[in-house]
Amino acid sequence: MRVLYTFNKPWYYHMALDSVLLSLKAQNKIPNTLRFLSFQPECVLIGYHQNPYDEVNLELCESLNIDVGRRRTGGGAIYFNQAQIGWEVVASLKDFDIKNYEELSQYMCEKVAKALSTFGVNAKYRPRNDIEINSKKISGTGGVLQGGAFLYQGTILIDFDPDKMASLLKIPYEKLQDKNISSAKERVTSLKQELGYSPSFEDIAKAIEKEFEDFGLEQGTLTEEETNLLLELSKKLNSKDWVFENEITDKLISTKTIRTKAGTFKINFKIDKSKRLLEYIVINGDFFATPPNAVKDLESHLKFSYFDEISQKVKTFFDKTNLKISFMTDEELSDIILKAINE
Numbered sequence: 001m002r003v004l005y006t007f008n009k010p011w012y013y014h015m016a017l018d019s020v021l022l023s024l025k026a027q028n029k030i031p032n033t034l035r036f037l038s039f040q041p042e043c044v045l046i047g048y049h050q051n052p053y054d055e056v057n058l059e060l061c062e063s064l065n066i067d068v069g070r071r072r073t074g075g076g077a078i079y080f081n082q083a084q085i086g087w088e089v090v091a092s093l094k095d096f097d098i099k100n101y102e103e104l105s106q107y108m109c110e111k112v113a114k115a116l117s118t119f120g121v122n123a124k125y126r127p128r129n130d131i132e133i134n135s136k137k138i139s140g141t142g143g144v145l146q147g148g149a150f151l152y153q154g155t156i157l158i159d160f161d162p163d164k165m166a167s168l169l170k171i172p173y174e175k176l177q178d179k180n181i182s183s184a185k186e187r188v189t190s191l192k193q194e195l196g197y198s199p200s201f202e203d204i205a206k207a208i209e210k211e212f213e214d215f216g217l218e219q220g221t222l223t224e225e226e227t228n229l230l231l232e233l234s235k236k237l238n239s240k241d242w243v244f245e246n247e248i249t250d251k252l253i254s255t256k257t258i259r260t261k262a263g264t265f266k267i268n269f270k271i272d273k274s275k276r277l278l279e280y281i282v283i284n285g286d287f288f289a290t291p292p293n294a295v296k297d298l299e300s301h302l303k304f305s306y307f308d309e310i311s312q313k314v315k316t317f318f319d320k321t322n323l324k325i326s327f328m329t330d331e332e333l334s335d336i337i338l339k340a341i342n343e
């Protein structure tokens with residue numbers, strides 16, 4: 001397994017490299033890769049399915065010169081600075097004997113939790129995608145499947161400024177209420193808070209590497225093909241078109257927020273009540289879907305559907321496209337759509 005160190009890079013470099021590595025791995029053109037990363041300058045990254053206007057205090061970010069970007073994976077918005085280290089694995093599913101996304105999430109989180117425990121903390125995996133120390137989150141994770149390959153990634157809070165994070169992110173009330181807390185401060189911790197000091201990037205990376213040493217680690221560099229594709233895609237991602245892709249511009253759209261075991265869903269819709277007709281729908285949230293683009297295709301598939309057609313249309317779409325939403329069935333997705341538009 002190749003090991004890459006890509007510290008102090010802008011967000012669009014990392015997001016582009018994620019896509020390049022996953023695409024080439026799906027084509028079996030590159031070795032399995034363990035990558036460590038950090039962000040410079042600081043930034044806020046939203047999940048693939050999120051709307052930046054719902055998740056980020058954009059005016060404050062602009063005034064503080066904090067970049068706003070979009071990930072290629074699902075999950076929620078995260079604030080990144082030099083007090084976090086990112087980790088990710090890009091590999092073939094068959095090499096890890098993993099059958100689905102839920103197994104992948106548990107496997108990777110348990111590996112990294114074990115690595116963190118070597119520093120003397122009680123780190124544990126918490127479904128669906130968190131690593132916790134004494135019930136406080138220290139690492140959020142997420143991934144995506146493509147062909148027979150996967151990318152799974154996370155960040156570790158070495159130090160943490162809860163007030164700054166809370167000011168930059170719009171954390172949904174439903175999310176806090178679901179966890180029985182009043183603020184993000186109660187939910188998050190850091191290695192410095194737990195240990196009294198900040199471990200170095202190198203020490204954390206070495207601890208994680210040890211958990212993957214059975215795969216035969218070897219420090220490497222990017223290939224020429226990876227570098228060329230990275231430069232090309234970086235330009236595309238460093239654009240408003242990519243970051244604001246899920247922006248809702250229609251002022252007549254209604255929104256219903258529903259919290260589920262799969263994440264927080266924001267159902268944006270327009271209906272004709274008299275005809276019981278769904279004219280428009282956009283599904284935002286911090287959920288994980290594979291393939292990610294299939295959710296947009298489902299939205300198109302459901303436009304101008306009568307209410308009593310929706311459940312069957314969702315089921316048929318799931319069956320035909322092999323869309324999978326982590327911790328959610330097609331019936332459960334139909335239920336929350338119908339709940340949103342009927343209220």
